[in-house]
Amino acid sequence: MTNKVCVLGAGSTKYGKLNESIIEIAMSAAKDAIESAGITPKEIQAGYISNVFGVADKQVHMAPVIMSNLGISHVPGLTIESACGSGSVMFREAYANVAAGFYDCVLALGVEKVTHTGTTQSTTLFSYCSDFFYEGGNGASFPGLFASMARAYMTTHKATEEDLAHVAVKNHENGVLNPKAHVRKKITVDDVLKSPVVASPLKLLDCCPFSDGASATILCSEDFAKKSGRPYVEIIGSGRGASPAAVQGREDITTIPSTVAAARAAYKMAGLTPKDIDFAEVHDCFTIAEIIDIEDLGFFPKGKAAHAVRDGATRLNGEIPINPSGGLKSKGHPIGATGVGQVVEVFDQFTGRAGERTVKDAEIALTHNFGATGASAAVHLFRKVDRK
Amino acid sequence: MTNKVCVLGAGSTKYGKLNESIIEIAMSAAKDAIESAGITPKEIQAGYISNVFGVADKQVHMAPVIMSNLGISHVPGLTIESACGSGSVMFREAYANVAAGFYDCVLALGVEKVTHTGTTQSTTLFSYCSDFFYEGGNGASFPGLFASMARAYMTTHKATEEDLAHVAVKNHENGVLNPKAHVRKKITVDDVLKSPVVASPLKLLDCCPFSDGASATILCSEDFAKKSGRPYVEIIGSGRGASPAAVQGREDITTIPSTVAAARAAYKMAGLTPKDIDFAEVHDCFTIAEIIDIEDLGFFPKGKAAHAVRDGATRLNGEIPINPSGGLKSKGHPIGATGVGQVVEVFDQFTGRAGERTVKDAEIALTHNFGATGASAAVHLFRKVDRK
Numbered sequence: 001m002t003n004k005v006c007v008l009g010a011g012s013t014k015y016g017k018l019n020e021s022i023i024e025i026a027m028s029a030a031k032d033a034i035e036s037a038g039i040t041p042k043e044i045q046a047g048y049i050s051n052v053f054g055v056a057d058k059q060v061h062m063a064p065v066i067m068s069n070l071g072i073s074h075v076p077g078l079t080i081e082s083a084c085g086s087g088s089v090m091f092r093e094a095y096a097n098v099a100a101g102f103y104d105c106v107l108a109l110g111v112e113k114v115t116h117t118g119t120t121q122s123t124t125l126f127s128y129c130s131d132f133f134y135e136g137g138n139g140a141s142f143p144g145l146f147a148s149m150a151r152a153y154m155t156t157h158k159a160t161e162e163d164l165a166h167v168a169v170k171n172h173e174n175g176v177l178n179p180k181a182h183v184r185k186k187i188t189v190d191d192v193l194k195s196p197v198v199a200s201p202l203k204l205l206d207c208c209p210f211s212d213g214a215s216a217t218i219l220c221s222e223d224f225a226k227k228s229g230r231p232y233v234e235i236i237g238s239g240r241g242a243s244p245a246a247v248q249g250r251e252d253i254t255t256i257p258s259t260v261a262a263a264r265a266a267y268k269m270a271g272l273t274p275k276d277i278d279f280a281e282v283h284d285c286f287t288i289a290e291i292i293d294i295e296d297l298g299f300f301p302k303g304k305a306a307h308a309v310r311d312g313a314t315r316l317n318g319e320i321p322i323n324p325s326g327g328l329k330s331k332g333h334p335i336g337a338t339g340v341g342q343v344v345e346v347f348d349q350f351t352g353r354a355g356e357r358t359v360k361d362a363e364i365a366l367t368h369n370f371g372a373t374g375a376s377a378a379v380h381l382f383r384k385v386d387r388k
Numbered sequence: 389m390t391n392k393v394c395v396l397g398a399g400s401t402k403y404g405k406l407n408e409s410i411i412e413i414a415m416s417a418a419k420d421a422i423e424s425a426g427i428t429p430k431e432i433q434a435g436y437i438s439n440v441f442g443v444a445d446k447q448v449h450m451a452p453v454i455m456s457n458l459g460i461s462h463v464p465g466l467t468i469e470s471a472c473g474s475g476s477v478m479f480r481e482a483y484a485n486v487a488a489g490f491y492d493c494v495l496a497l498g499v500e501k502v503t504h505t506g507t508t509q510s511t512t513l514f515s516y517c518s519d520f521f522y523e524g525g526n527g528a529s530f531p532g533l534f535a536s537m538a539r540a541y542m543t544t545h546k547a548t549e550e551d552l553a554h555v556a557v558k559n560h561e562n563g564v565l566n567p568k569a570h571v572r573k574k575i576t577v578d579d580v581l582k583s584p585v586v587a588s589p590l591k592l593l594d595c596c597p598f599s600d601g602a603s604a605t606i607l608c609s610e611d612f613a614k615k616s617g618r619p620y621v622e623i624i625g626s627g628r629g630a631s632p633a634a635v636q637g638r639e640d641i642t643t644i645p646s647t648v649a650a651a652r653a654a655y656k657m658a659g660l661t662p663k664d665i666d667f668a669e670v671h672d673c674f675t676i677a678e679i680i681d682i683e684d685l686g687f688f689p690k691g692k693a694a695h696a697v698r699d700g701a702t703r704l705n706g707e708i709p710i711n712p713s714g715g716l717k718s719k720g721h722p723i724g725a726t727g728v729g730q731v732v733e734v735f736d737q738f739t740g741r742a743g744e745r746t747v748k749d750a751e752i753a754l755t756h757n758f759g760a761t762g763a764s765a766a767v768h769l770f771r772k773v774d775r776k
Contacts, residue, residue, distance in 0.1 A: 002488070028426060053443070053448075058516045058520050058524065058525065059516055060471070060516050060517055061518075061633075062538075064631070064763030064764050068519065072635065074645065076646075076764060077470075078478075078764070079469040080467045081448060081468075082467065083449035090466075096488065100487075112599050128442065128443060128449075130449075132446050134599070137446065151715045177634065240453055241462075242455060242464040243450035243452070243462075245453040265461060299719065313558060372452070376466070
């Protein structure tokens, strides 16, 4: 019913505190993606942008500006927002349009710039992504909401703060190997436990940073990819999901319904199970999120992920490497770009561009990205294409 | 290649200065659309939201909140932004997903709330929709940019300020008949000419107001519509277009390239020409915009629209009624909702809900909505479906 869609090019800026304008940041990633695809901008038929707080850098309506700067001002575009899940939700929309045959080649680019507003203003802005009437408006910021989830998880499954810390340690271990990562610094469990409390039981090193950055991909039909003669990655599954917007509306806060639904849809589409996945980029805005994610995605039984992480199962050489890029925790979290950045990592892994953090013999990868406390989520599955 | 898509339900809040929260405004339109479609929320499979400045009312990531309030928190959604063209660009995306067979029934809802920020802050926020590096950042607000276009048009085509005023007079004449309109007040050419200068040659009554409001539609497959036994409208054409983001990048500022491209694509898809259109809702953020629009859409030869408007050709009983709803000028312009509101007007016209402003014997309608100074645009064509 739908056509095969491929990722033909990918590029990211460094994630971190960037001084360029949001458009300059976006352009840098766009140009890298276009170059890596071996195409010219003229081959792009539509632009899909993901961004949440363009207002913070005084630029919304970004697609026309980006297209104009690429010299293709006649090419239509749009911006998609789904809080911290914007990148993957936008990627899915770009994918769907190519799959339906509306376009042969599109640019899918995520970008965010917030660090110049400072931590307090960024936290305030981000709280607008929650169900503000029930959550943000009553002082519940995301660290607080995830702290509730962490407490519930720890109580239900006898997990400890040390278990959570292992997620951060592992992701920093990977991030050190990623030249584009925001926080390239090895940390220990002790560092995490001794870092300042943000919202108990979460401490500073349980939290991902506020980051600026952009990531871009070129999506195209299989025909287009084959004709290019370039390396590419095939998209074999795509799913979206949703949860009650406010955490208080959920029956069980040790699981995220949108992740479960999105993963189920993506696995079904690809005819795969969690056991078929060789590595995954997942949404670890807080350490507890990664623990919950990898259970919801089916990699570990409910309540078992914390111990699996401690045992090294999710390390680069473990049974299911999670966040080889360093994840949101170390690579960084420019919220509009994050979901696209995960696809960039898959592209880099499958086309020999991941250097020392390459996952050995990987052929199938999963990306998982959600918005807010998981009110929205999307999961994508990718297959390495051998070009002999 | 693609399936037929229909509009089965539609609803709008009153446009104007509203005191409810942005979510309450959205919910009101959503419920009206759902009721008019004769469906229950459970039949909705996805939510497409359009909005630009949710930040101004402290709520982005609106789809999950709206879906949760509708009691369908498991239904995925997203927000699409394309400045003042957000509504139509979002509508096209919802349309494309149903046309591709991904969904049978979706909610397409636009909403905006800005009036509480005041005129100065609204003007500042809106300037972020321009190419801020070249335009907004140098003090060029939208009244100023459209004033340049007006001056160029008037010089090239020997049009007068009085000609422009006729657009406002006609749209207010229609808006008086629309109970949902923001400014329901009959005005004269003299009123317009004597109103305070905003950016010469544009005066206050050449400009549409800042409005709050929401408009919603239910889109579905033809099968779904037929089975419902309810009145519906068929979407027969859809096109998008883009222009250089900054006005200074355009060769001729008396035409908007995105409109021309979007219209061409929509006409081609429907196999129709401008002569087949019985009425149109077009983007009249300023009077000059409507003049340019109706030439770019092919209703009048270049340079002839101003005189045609003066001669009454675009009045409710004219040869091609333009903006029977009152348009942005009188009905109002809640920027995220505007493009959807145009579709609501078509639905109302074609299903006997337009009262005194009903266009006689109309069977084919066009909607046209753009972002900023026309950097992005979408055009849709609709056919009245007789249910005998």
